[in-house]
Amino acid sequence: MSTGQNHEGRRFLRTTGQHAAIEADTLIDGAYIMRIGDAEQSHVNLAHPAEIFYEYLRRIGNVVDLLAPGGQAITALHLGAGALTLARYIEATRPGSEQHAVELERELLDFVLQKLPMPDGTRLETHIGDARETLAGLPAELTFDVVILDIFSGPEAPAHIACQEFYEEAAARLRPDGVLIVNVGDEAALTLVRSQAAAMRRAMPDVAAFAEAGMFAGRYPGNIILVGTRRPWPAEWTAELLARGPHPAAVLSGVELDRLSG
Secondary structure, rough: OOEEEOOOEEEEEEOOOEEEEEEEEOOOOEEEEEEEEEEEEEEEEEOOOOOOOOOOHHHHHHHHHHOOOOOOOEEEEEEEOOOHHHHHHHHHOOOOOOOEEHHHHHHHHHEEEEEOOOOOOOOEEEEEHHHHHHHHOOOOOOOHHHHOOOOOOOOOOOOOOOOHHHHHHHOOOEEEEEEEEEEEOOOOOOOOHHHHHHHHHHHHOOEEEEHHHHHHHOOOOOEEEEEEEEEOOOOOHHHHHHOOOOOEEEEEEEEHHHHHOO
């Protein structure tokens, strides 16, 4: 955190025609909220980056925690950068990790890095462009312990990303024990969640879904985390994720996932 820096500000985003704003969180010292238009999009705690405010991001962080022993550096690819909350989390919990972040909106990424800079020594390479095109353009030898896709925010998802072929391309970039994590924001009917779970299951050896327990009943909108693995889903991961929460939590895998993906 830069002492004395003004972290608040506004920036016009030419790609979407909206304004992004970063404001101090009046309830948490050292934390900031980023809004795009009228929607709260990201929450960053510069003072304590290992503390994640959003429930769905906390769940993703809990999955990342299972990838390697605590503190061990990993390689991570973020498709959809936002305010880099998860990149900050990985740097705080696994210092020295090699990370790449892809963002379609150049002004947004520049704004975030100017107002909410990453800690000194962070190994983060940023890329401006479409997630699928940028993934294809990365050096062939570059592989990851985790690829995190956080682009879907409703049923109208980009068709060239919300498909089996994209998941196959992302899975090909994973190391043998690597995972693909996809955050799916959806309406109560869970139409997008169902289609993406099915597409991931066709593209990867195993898939699990992780969310607040009530989400799977399809009674209200929210976020469900899909996790694809290159090996059978470890039963101990289910136990760990249920224990870590946030509570109440549910993990669906194997035949339990059938009712979601068909």
